[in-house]
Amino acid sequence: MRRFVVLAATAALAFAGCGGDDEEPTPAATEAATEAPTQAASGSATKLAVAADPGGAKKFTESELTTTAGQVEINFSNQSQLPHAVEIEGNGVEETTETVTGQDAPPLTVDLKPGTYEFYCPVGDHRAAGMEGTLTVK
Secondary structure, eight states, X not given: OHHHHHHXXXXXXXXXXXXXXXXXXXXXXXXXXXXXXXXXTTOOOEEEEEEBOTTSOSSBSOSEEEEOSEEXXXXXEEOSSXXXXXXXXXXXXXXXXXXXXXXXXXXXXEEEOSEEEEXXXXXXXXXXXXXXXXXXXX
């Protein structure tokens, strides 16, 4: 008899999961559904994070970046107390983020074709001091 009760309870639980969509989704299911890929077919931009050295050095945290061709949203973070910006240059593109100090710049969206681009800080002598890098677009 005990075996029958366990089997009946297991079957009831299994069939309960096959009901309609009357229940609210769980928070985990909602989060998974709202997380979009970095570049969707609808034409949304790929997000590319760029950060200045938070310690105040005239350099970026990365000197080599890679992304995919198409619309790219540059998200520049500068938590240092020196003003910085990011300029993307190459293949007919020359776009610059807003110069910021101790905060994130508003996102900058650029259309990038496959190839190699330079990125650097256009503020003062920052580029000459080594605040530059290479962006490869595939």
